[in-house]
Amino acid sequence: MKSFPLLVACLLVGSAAVAQDASYKLETIPFPEGVPPEVGAVGFTPSGKIVVALRRSDVLIATPTEDPKKFEWSLFASGLHNACGMHIVSDKEILISQMPELTRLIDEDGDGSADIYENVASPWGMSGNYHETNHMVPDGKGGYFVAVGTASHNGPVFYNVRGEYSKVGRRGRNFSAASWKGWILHIDAEGNMTPWASGFRMHNGIYLDSKGNLWAGDNQGDWKGTTPFYHVEKGNFYGHVSSLVWDPEWNPEIDPLTLPLEEINEMKTDAAILLPHEMNRSASEPIEIPEGDVFGPYAGQILLPDNNGERIARLMLEKVDGVFQGACTQFYEAEGLHMGNNRVVFSPDNTTLYVGQTSRGWGPVAEGLQRLTYTGEAPFDIHTMSLTKTGFRLTYTGELGEGAEKVENFSFRRFRYEDTSLYGGDPLDVSEIKVTDIRKVDGKTLELDVENLEPGGWVYEMTMKNVASADGRSQRTGLFCYTVNKLKK
Amino acid sequence: MNSRNLLFLLGLLSLVAFPVAGEDRFITLSNLPMGTREKPLVLRTYFPDPGLTREVLSNHDLGYRARKYSPGKGDVDGFVDPILGIPGAIGVNFGPDLSICWDATECRLLYAWRGGFLDMTNYWGEPESGRRKGFGYIPELVGELIFVAKGSHPLGIFDQYTEILAPEFKGYRVIDGVPEFHYTVGEADVRVKIEPGTEPMSIVKHYTVKAPGEVGYYETGYKIKKTDDKDGTFSVTIQGKPVVGMGGAAEEQEYSTEKPNVEWGAALYTNLGCLACHSTDGTRGHGPTFAGLYGEEVPITGMDEKVIADDAYIEESIVNPTAKVVESYPPGYMPPYPIGKKEIKSLTMFIKTLANE
Known part of the structure; x- marks a missing residue:
């Protein structure tokens, strides 16, 4: 059963799990x-x-x-x-x-x-x-x-x-x-x-x-x-x-x-x-x-x-x-x-x-x-995800590697929640959100335009693949969720 | 061996089985924490309520039976009853000689016991699994009750035995390991330190009171010795005694269940939880008091004529409480107690002992 921990580790990839790195002891x-x-x-x-x-x-x-x-x-x-x-x-x-x-x-x-x-x-x-x-x-x-x-x-x-x-x-x-x-x-x-x-x-x-x-x-x-x-x-x-x-x-x-x-x-x-x-x-x-x-x-x-x-x-x-x-x-x-x-x-x-x-x-x-x-070794990850008038700006902790700025690297869904007398809740009105454009603003920053950007408590969930740093490190986390209460004027 | 005697033994065992480590005595995973005369243990937690009257708990509000609630459906069939417990008290254990429960809401000694302190398992859970007891998570007393407060606050200020209403708890100071509780009431400032006395089952309260008037002390139902008041400083020694029928080990004294008897009735009054609602000293609770009830005329909601509280009335009220509801009490509050004929008769005999002479 030596492979068991490895299997568990594999299952975690793609969830919200952080990749193992040397940044924190x-x-x-x-x-x-x-x-x-x-x-x-x-x-x-x-x-x-x-x-x-x-x-x-x-x-x-x-x-x-x-x-x-x-x-x-x-x-x-x-x-x-x-x-x-x-x-x-x-x-x-x-x-x-x-x-x-x-x-x-x-x-x-x-x-x-x-x-x-x-x-x-x-x-x-x-x-x-x-x-x-x-x-x-x-x-x-x-x-x-x-x-x-x-x-x-x-x-x-x-x-x-x-x-x-x-x-x-x-x-x-x-x-x-x-x-x-x-x-x-x-x-x-x-x-x-x-x-x-x-x-x-x-x-x-x-x-x-x-x-x-x-x-x-x-x-x-x-x-x-x-x-x-x-x-x-x-x-x-x-x-x-x-x-x-x-x-x-x-x-x-x-x-x-x-x-x-x-x-x-x-x-x-x-x-x-x-x-x-x-x-x-x-x-x-x-x-x-x-x-x-x-x-x-x-x-x-x-x-x-x-x-x-x-x-x-x-x-x-x-x-x-x-x-x-x-x-x-x-x-x-x-x-x-x-x-x-x-x-x-x-x-x-x-x-x-x-x-x-x-x-x-x-x-x-x-x-x-x-x-x-x-430990002093900075992780490679999105430092800040912020709203733009047409989508989101992603500022990374380090220089992005080649080819990060591809529309197909980023997937979005959006959903909302309802607060009721019942315990907790599942995401409601879940829909895929299309990324319409992506731009590399500088070495560390990407801007993405998305469809159906609306205010009122929608959660925009973003996952990504094939994004790595210029020195070849993969991104530490794989899941980001932005709550849009208001749109940028 | 009944469970309470077992707990009593466990309380003694805890001194041996869970020795305190080093100079610092941390609260450990032992669910039977104890202190010593030299280093008393102070523990603020939920405390059991051995059937204290509303007069003693006059600064507490009343919790009520609630309809069962379903998040999806709202109110559903059935009820959830409150349980007995003291929310804001502080316990002090001086080893097997004495434990006290001093309440920071009423600012008074509620009860004292000897033999052990508390079994915390219901609340803290099993050490490994952490499993807490569901609805009855109140810690249990280990040992035998020797004092239970009755009547209004024992301290009287301003030249009269005025009731101490709405005292304000200020905190406590630990003096040689013993907390000295501090509270104010009106313009009076009271500090009281409580320790075991020299006589078995005796409790000494050292008071320092700054008050604009004279200070008096009256303890309902117990022999006391009070020293002279020297500039507001005096001591009161309460001679405790085993308390029968109030959750202490003494209640386990043998009584016959061959035929109905008063002692059995008194035990049922405690064990069935009647005491939660029906006082024996005339104070108003969730239900009518048992003091002076038997043989008297009782006004019933929806009936023109009063009803005499005789054996038949009491029996009916136990088995079918909604049949006759006493005026000014909510209908449907008391659940039916489908107990045996001998039990009913014993309870009735017990209630009869509380009749007016």
Whole structure:
């Protein structure tokens, strides 16, 4: 059976799998024996220590070593309930979002473990449902955005509920029976809460990028036909209807599940990028690739790990007619990467991406801590796929080889998704899209004209063949999907 | 050996079978985590609810039975009932002598037990497969309940035993391994550290209260010793005792099932989950209280005449709850309990013990 791994490798070609290359080194970092590696959050302290919050309660800390097996973990804090968000202020102060609250951990006496567990804010409720985990990002002004997940029909509610209970919000596959489930809340530096945006199912990953844009992914399921990636703005509704019951403006007599689909679609803000199931099935923490080329050629782009796949997607965003949209492809897939990719952080020198994994209680067990280090050898791939008035511009990371600019090298399909009360969704209205022209703009850039370029959330899926670099390397990934919300004017 | 006694033993075994490693005691893959008197274990998680009354959980909202829902069809036949659990509490284990469940919503000690701490398997799942228990994923108490809170908040401030409504949890500070909980209520600022006392089953609460008025303490149903208040600092020692009929090991005491009896009825009241809706202390729950029910006249929805709550009425209400629904309670809330005649009689006898004299 020696040929078996080769066979598997062959089957992966042509899917979204990345070709094996020498650009990123993957290593697995063990925890002390017996410690359940269910990584709810990861971060770095100003002095360069890595901090890992485990969902069973412990917050561990270690100084990274070159040898991934030599981390010496010690306990910074313990006793937290499903900690899934973290912000490190200093070596002595760490904020954690756990099931019931946003908690500030302070190591007052400087002995390396927290003495104070301060309740910063706990404006959301708890129905008692296991699915209601939270993620959190600092707002850069001393406050926080907290993503409050909904409950699952695979679990119950309690007779005695923390916060308010809504009978109407209790209906649905994933539901919002307790206060503010399915929302992003803003908590200012004084602990005051402002409801920010609604319509989320399981936004297990929110992120504030270097330009101040707030982003959130979500998990495909009810009201999410496929995995969306949202540009989050105050006051917007993003499609999962149960959360509406907590909108102070909402008429409590109206069950949002009974609204006509057209009305929901009218109210809803579209995703900037729709990721087909081949790209991601459960978006977790997004992260922007730092400036410079210390982590490869994609500085400024956003990586989106998959909690339900052995992969991390790469997002190419642009603003078209005032609205964010763009393309996605695979950044790293399989090749030893675990499932359950949940939280990510760059090392202080930006050369290494630490990936924490967990999916216990949500799906099959997949857990651990891994790291990807850039080797300095740039991959050959499409750096950016962007929209033109007549099609797409593909900018490569390196010089294109001979003959890349052939119409027959590129195939397009387009499809759309519908968000309904049913779980997930297949691509709808799938059609082949003809490439009508192709031009080589410069040594690294191609422009393609396509038929039927239309706005309104169509996903244009592109595959390619016979494209190689001038030095003979094949393209790292084979599948790109661009979500066209608006056309270029 | 019944399952609860087995868990009790497992709790003791965990001290041997899952020794804590090194200086740092990480929460390990053991689903039976325990601390010691010197290094207590703090764990925030879902907690079992041994049948606490609405008066104790007055700052919680009520969850309700919901119609089963199908994403494709909407509401379908059948119901999904809530389960018993405490959502926002903090547990502390001091080894086999004492475990406490202190709630950050009510800001009070809800219950205490001895023998073990929690069996987390329902929630954390089996170590290898990760399989969590479906709808009943609440961790289980290991050991024997020795204190269960009753009545309103034990602390009274402002010269009266005023009810502590809407306390605000501020967090806790770990002092020599023991958390000192901090909350405010109105203008009062309260810190309380809870530890095992010197007597078996005793619990000591060390208070530091800054309040504009005098501070009083009253614990319903337990003997207490309170030290003098020195500038807002005082201690209260609660003498716990095995709690019968509330999910502790003590409930497993032998009772005969040969013929109907009160003890059997009390066990059924817990085991069948009657306690989730029907209180025994007069507080209003999802269903009418059992306190003072037997022999009284009950107003029924849709009937002009009141009905006397006698054996026949109680038997009918157990087997066919929709036949007579007490006014102001939702119809169809209680499922029928098709239990045997001896069980029904035992429950009725138990309810009778709660009648007004």
